[in-house]
Amino acid sequence: MISISDAISIVKANGKPLLQKTIKKVEKAGGYLLFEDILSPINMPPFRQSAMDGYALNSHDDLSYQLIGEIKAGDGHQPILKKGEAVRIFTGAAVPDSANAVMMQEKVIQDGKNIITIEHQIQLEQNIRPLGEQVKTGDLALKKGTKLTPAAIGYLISLGITEVSVFKKPNIAIVTTGNELIEAGQDLSYGKIYESNSKMLLSTLYSLKFYDVTLYKVEDDYSKTVDILNTAINDNDLVLITGGISVGDYDFVGKALNELLVEELFYKVKQKPGKPLFYGKKNDTQIFALPGNPAAALSCFYVYVYIALQKLMNRDAIELPRIEAKSISKFKKKGDRPQFLKAIYNNGEVEILEGQNSSMLQTFALSNALVYAPETVTEINKEDTIEVIQLPV
Incomplete structure (x- = not known):
């Protein structure tokens, strides 16, 4: 039986980043890490853009301007303003190249149908977002390793990017053992309990944005346990087993892992709950045999499995705060x-x-x-x- 700190150190030392690339639609890439730098394909904004509702002006020494038209967001025309001329403009609309300022509407008086008066002299380029203010064509938009948050997703889509190369997330297996377990929704006969561990762990993985998860169920039968675990280990990067790791007559997980030549890195941790915790590996697949008791299984997940997941994703912050x-x-x-x-x-x-x-x-x-x-x-x-x-x- 080892200490908690030693067990955590062993998990950290044996976890390896996957470092494999996969392509994802941007809107489905939330939580992934970028596999490579992304350079902006466009200027953002792609034109000089009005920061507010008001009037785009070609300034002169007078405070009065001739109003010659209107530009809404999305309009593609570009009127040519002479000195002393203005157009009504709205937030997000393209500012004509011949305009050198936008005056907010609250500081403008419309004297007649085509004449406006501003309250004071303007500053050049005020209230105009310059071309490429946020990012310019060819500049670094997001660097390799950036976690794709909702804001990052929105940013990339605003640049017209539809697909990204990201670090592949692990394939994960959840294996539950026990003759006493039945699915929720079935009649609860005497001696049976509803199996909750797999759905609890699945929900936890989903909340952490790990979605490539396969569920396996095995009865308390040695040969079936060996077969299921062999499949799970061969097909996945991480295997979580719940139950069957103790030393009872019908706890076959430990014997099955031994037959499958899984390297035991530790078994049993001096802690409560979760003493009968197993951690091992075969080739590049990591295996956790978690306690069957639900609260113990979830506690071990947060303390140990969470670290393994973050290591697989090559993240810097690998422990919970x-x-x-x-x-x-x-x-x-x-x-x-x-x-x-x-x-x-x-x-x-x-x-x-x-x-x-x-x-x-x-x-x-x-x-x-x-x-x-x-x-x-x-x-x-x-x-x-x-x-x-x-x-x-």
């Missing part, structure tokens, strides 16, 4: 193992929740954080400063 917070609860820790406690963090304070049993998800459903209680801590009191792991929301 850890901060210090003031406890507003009392908690007495049993045993000598470090503990991850389900909690609610808010504005520098953290509440440790009731119901910390590893089989219970009700408390986890309310949590947005895990409190880390190290081996040396036997009791947490109100006002104590404690370490908090912030969970993704």
Whole structure:
């Protein structure tokens, strides 16, 4: 049995970035990292653009101007303004090359049908977004490794880009084991429970924008366990197994992994929940055998699997944020193992929740954080400063 810190170090040391390229439609590339630099194919804006509703002017010494027309956003005509002439213009519209300023409409008086008077002398180029103000043709738009956020997606589409080269995300398998498990929606006969771990982990992966996930279900049968795990390992970059890793008569996962020549990197971590955690690899595929208890499985996911996923994606920030917070609860820790406690963090304070049993998800459903209680801590009191792991929301 190894320590938490040693287990985390082993996961970090054995995770390798995929570094494979795939092409995605821009609108479906959210959360991916750019595989290569993107150079702008156009100037943005592609023309001198009005920053507001008002009047485009060819300035002169007088405050009065002859109004000769109108330009709306999207209009393609470009009137030629002589000195002392103006056109009505709207936000986003193309400013004629012969105009040298836009005066906002609030500072203009229309004296007649075709005459306007401005309140004061203008500054040249005021309220005009210059050609290529945001980015120029051929300039770097976004660099390799940039995470494609909603804003980045919008930016690329505004440049007319429809497809991007991104780092491929991993193929992930979720394998659930156990004769007692049935699908939600079926009649719950005596001795059976609804299988929730796979959907819980699937939802967690989806929330982190990992979508290439395959679900496998295997009964407590040794040969079937070997076959399913062999397929999952050969076809995926990361395999998550829930249940069957302990030493009961019908826990076949450990024996199956051994038969498949999976290299064991650690088995059992001094922690609560999640002591019976296995981590290994075969070739370039990483395998986590998570505890069967749902809260323990999810805790191990956030502490260890999250790191492996970020390493696969070649990201810099590979651990969930850890901060210090003031406890507003009392908690007495049993045993000598470090503990991850389900909690609610808010504005520098953290509440440790009731119901910390590893089989219970009700408390986890309310949590947005895990409190880390190290081996040396036997009791947490109100006002104590404690370490908090912030969970993704």
